[in-house]
Amino acid sequence: MKGRVLWMVVLCFGSTLLGESPFSDIRFHGYLSQGFLVSNTHDYIIETQSGTFQVNEFALNFSKELNDNISFGGQFFSRYFGDFGQQEVLLDWALVDFHKYDALGIRLGKIKLPAGLYNEGRDADLLRNSIFLPQTFYVETRRDFTLAFEGGEAYGHMPFGLDYKLFVGSIRVDVDNPGIEDYLQVLANQQPYTNASIDFDWVAGGQLAWDTPIEGLHLRYSDYRASIDVSFHTAPAESHTFRVQNLVGQIVSLMWTRGNFQFSSEYFIEAIDLLEIPDEAFDQEGYFAWITYRLSDRWELGSYYSVFYPDRHDHGGQFYRNQGLPRALAWQKDLTLSLRLDLNEHWIIKLEGHALDGLAHALDDTLDLFGTTETSISEKWQLWAIKTTFHF
């Protein structure tokens, strides 16, 4: 927390050093969201079967232009999503932006990680039609550690409709995050562990976006790489160290906008190679297609179909079958229908239904697999969601 406060102090009073009042012409924006989820048969990522209001988000941000070339800003953010977030207020992003040339700008600070069409804006519910983004790269369990990095980013707008971003930095990881615990438990062979630490040596990558000559057609390629050290102890005092020598993620995206109609699609793969277990790969894969249509100033309809495989080399779930577990743990397919109502310029209500096939996003803790067979556990289930957002 000390580090976050320090960031904010530096950003707020950086302007003073340059001879400006720190509070003149500052723009403030924010949002507040509250949702309700309920599912049948299984829990979806958090405990949803009996219905839950443990879904909310809050953000408050500010930005200021110091002069024609330099601006800065930051955003405080908290979320509550079951065991994720727990309403702890975090510094979501905070940066200084040097922008003298359209072809080259530099951002320094804590910066949203450019991946796919939606990662940078995924915290803000108001930016999209649906409540849940397609749970591929954007799976909620990864959200807290794939959203932003601390470091620098070069960006610019080039001729022929090309935009680019290149970044390098590091990511701070909270080892108590349930999404991180899932990874650690796999590495610890499901044994209890203590003194865990995860250190990103570096994360780097880039994004190339192209507004093609075909009106409304936008293509994008995102690439990110990282080197990570992982260590923990298992009883009795046994120390384990793992080195992720090569984490590589790639996302190919397409968006086509024509009038009130928008179509977007992405294909995502991520490979994690562990130095100590060369034969073990943690390779994920996902893709989706998404259509939205703005019916009027107020109403918008959307639908997507997404597919996610936690192990892209085992689409059929052979690994789980060999352990006597349901094969459906190896995939998650999701057909979603969502309706967005903009009550006014600042207030949104969304309704959403998910027809799910597979158990990859079913909550492990409550998924009673003991004694289950292929036929005794339901692979097909549903999730319903409602969410409202106020923003300014």
Place this chain on the structure above:
Amino acid sequence: MAWRILLTCFVLNSPLFGQLVVICHADIQVQAMDRATLKAVFLGKMTRWPDRTRIRVGFLKGQPVSRLFLRDVLKKTEHQYQNLWNQAIFTGQGLPPKWFSDKRSLVLFVKNQPGAIGFLFHKDIPPDLVSEVLVFQVEDGDEALVGQPR
């Protein structure tokens, strides 16, 4: 060097389109501009005039002229345009235009703010301010035609 950017060439059906004008601060060294430039300016991808003056965009919201400009020049709906800037606001990746609901306030902004640009129907420019800003008519026609200050 006199910078010239060509302003456009739209073949449009709307009878209102002939009234659509782009207004700029009087000191801007531009005599015309093409549609791609106009689009880059209003989408935040071009932030400097050729003489390096910072471009300041004023945007008239929620009016028939806004819908016409968005549909025929930027090829976006109001919701899409607002969403684009909300994305910038909530990710720290750009500062949005200055929004206006009042036409006179927009013209005053363009008059007083170096590098400023906006749009509206020509008939909506207050008569006492029409000589205080550069006014470019957005013309139909072919690519070679030039929008001239009025």
